[in-house]
Amino acid sequence: MSEDRKNYNYYLVREDILPESIIKTARVKELLAKGEASNVLEAVNKLGLARSTYYKYKDGVWPFFDAANLHIINVSLLLNHVSGVLSRVLNLVASLKANVLTINQSLPLHGVAYVTLSLSIEEMTVSVDEFLLALNKLEGVIRAEIVGKS
Template identity: 55%
Template sequence: MNPGGKRFYLVDGEILPEAILKTAMVNEMLAKGEVAKVSEAVEIVGLSRSAYYKYKDGVLPFRESGRTSIISVSLMLEHHPGILSRVLNTVAAVDGNILTINQSVPEKGLAPVSLVMDTSQMSVDVPRLLSELRQLTGVRTAQLVGDSEKK
């Protein structure tokens, strides 16, 4: 039980009432800067201002729930042209946001690389990203070395 506290649910958007879905659309339009005013956004999606204000603070897409996940990944890459580029393209393809890159000088044909990235907008989970990185030609290892959730 959670007496007096907020309760959150993960609900498939297809079963939500239209007003809730449209409220989420308005919030997204405002966050992306697609519109400047609430009145403009509610008119576009066909929602009353009163309905929007009733739900606006309680409706957010799951991935934008105010959490940012920062992870550190350690990689060992073969010293050949284009391998780091393939790693970066793979992260970008799943909407990962790289914050820092550190690559050491290669020794014995291998270059250690560490990446710190924000995974809050990623379209796949971290284990899936690591699996995809490990499958790239020239990537010897890819492992999670740390993560932190920022609320």
């Protein structure tokens, strides 16, 4: 790791706007981390990526949800101000084996409330992406997004 790495700017970018080579580089790293490929050559061959392309980008690409480092996420929610909505959210969190660390809720205005949850997800039974999909499908949840991780 380069000493001047701390001087870089970092960006959070949606996957659908990234070049295919960047996405495949991240997926190669995931295959290796999960043991679904035993070496770089096997992983790049599975994904149809040139080894040289992988080595070009590997030190600058990391998945946002790196299982080795992700333990706490912060979720921002916009909820309808209707009885039981926050309860459904918390029941989903508990059913997936995540643990609530903090809850911050604004006063409801115009029929909606902003809620921020800090969650420990070390034992969560689904991926963070699947968790977000489930949250966004709950009745009364207008929007759910990850706003931070540690």
